Amino acid sequence: MAQINPSILSADFARLAEEAERVGGADGADWLHVDVMDNHFVPNLTLGVPVVEALRKATDTPLDCHLMIEDPDRWAPQYVEAGAGSVTFHAEAAAAPVRLAREIRAKGARASMALKPATPIEPYEDLLPELDMLLVMTVEPGFGGQAFLDVMLPKIRRTRRLIDKHGLTMWLQVDGGVSAETIERCAEAGADVFVAGSAVYGADDPAAAVRMLRRQAQEARPAGCAH
């Protein structure tokens, strides 16, 4: 089942509760993607734990927190305590990714790891069973509205093959430039969770955009795929 996670990076930060509402409801967002940026790991600054706590109270949609921050080993557990249902840390930033994934899971959230475009999946093959999701970035992290990097499609395919080879049920997420023009290629390559910021919040009807993206992804999935 294809999941669509609108990124609040493209939402109106002065009205986050209403923006969450605009993509929620039946057939709406599967998760709300919350981009946490610290101005060090990426050259942009967004929000932190108090905003995640406030969002948790403002919406029933589960929160998928993507930490684009340094030292996630120290900070990620606080996002679980703040109410995130899934916490993604970056492979490039984590000092002890296995220990961190186990801590996130032990605290009750899904553990996920992200790879920047230049980071290969292969060195992390043995870590996959420790994770509930792997995020392949399809833009350089830091900003919404960037063009989708087609050169990431082979990495999505290789990651899907590794997940299937190990018989894992973990999810494969893509984030960056995902839109009506690019989502089918991602789904064909094996992604099953799609983050979309500008393609959802830039639409006249964001909830309809979520439904359309989900339908496109669902129809583009390889025939007979287990994910």
Ligand SMILES: O=C(CO)[C@H](O)[C@H](O)COP(=O)(O)O
């Ligand atoms: O992680 C991100 C940027 O670092 C965003 O989630 C992502 O770029 C979504 O925005 P868009 O769909 O407009 O590309």
